Amino acid sequence: MLVLIGVLLVIIGFAVRLNPLIVVTVSGIVTALLGGMNPLQILDAFGSGFASSRSVTIFVVVLPVIGIIEYFGLQEQAKNLISKLAKLTAGRVLLAYLAIRQLTAAVGLTGIGGHAQAVRPLVFPMAEGAAMRRYGHVPEHIKERIKGHSAAADNVGVFFGEDVFVAVGSVVLITTFVDTTYHLQLEPLQVALWAIPTAIAAFLIHGFRLLRLDKQLDKEYAQLTGHAATADAGSAQ
Template identity: 45%
Template sequence: MELIGILIIILGFALKLDTIAVVVSAGVVTGFVANMSIVEILSTLGDAFVANRTTCLFMLTLPVIGLCERYGLKAKAVMLIEKAKGLSTGILLSGYEFIRQVTIAMGVTLGGHPQFVRPLISPMAESAAIVKYGKLDEKDIDKIKAHSALADNIGNFFGQNLFMASAGILLIAGTLETLGITVDPMALSKASIPVAIIAFVLCVGKNLLLDKQLSKKYNSKNKNLGGNK
């Protein structure tokens, strides 16, 4: 019964309810099931919040990004890409994915979707396609946005365990230690290298496939328009 909180979280997320309300409700219900008093439940929730309050610091960057966008950050990124006419969307995203994976492997976090992908990478990827093919369909713009998010996700997810002091590595080592199994964090990071390389290669292949699809579609469309003229 103590695991009922997990069920509440799964149902809440599946029904797309408010995230904070779902998590707090799951914690309160779990506390009652575990025969905790309301004071103990609130004290536990408060201690957990205070202990992990630094995880909310990233929210301070959001107003800064908003101001940068308002005063031309996205426009400058687009202008930069327009000057590099030979740069394709797939090559740009592959380059970003490589940088994301290498930097996170060294323990440096670039930011993620709100701080980096939305204001910079996604507009640059769209502009690279627009420069080559002209106006894009809304469906293809959404596809480019999805590939931009994918490059960030793959680079971050598969690159973070290459850093021996990352949260994922420490969690694995700590969990196994409680089970009586001693694991060297460096050995875990080395074991993650082949997976990171495979993920990078697959992501690059997907980006190049996107280039091929866009080229085939719009070159054919532009050719037909030229023939009709």
């Protein structure tokens, strides 16, 4: 039971925002000591752990091709495509972005999109613009909701898209861990394929919620204008 202190260290270390590499390393060392390993065994464990998990770093082989197409304007072209969504409603802008984010992540293009690259400069302004066109004004609390949903569409899209791509950390981490620990021979492609049902479910659930967001906004605005109308009527009396 004492070894659970290692888990606690990870929780505390991440909570106080220490460099994750330090957190992971220290927690690993402490856990190993509590588990009765001596320093040489610990160094051996780090060494063989690194050697057997080299596959997790496979993503670097795709950097050269991503690098060169980015040099030639991949991000800009993605922005061109996304900006064609501008005529939709807020929920539908986000739904379309969710689809783009999920599909591109599924073929390994996790660099398209992201909070700094796409959500702030592009996705949120377009969703807000859509609400503005439809309702004429966007009060602060609704703007806040649209912001939350803009970031959420990005996260849901990338989380449940990237696992369909074989070179992504989580897929290779699964195969590395179970192959090393349980002597299985699991292919990353098998694991990636079985991520597809959840990916579809994530799209359906989140997509449904985004369409509902439009309806909720319609309703809220109806109430807002209703209040405004009564307030006007009140002031007229």
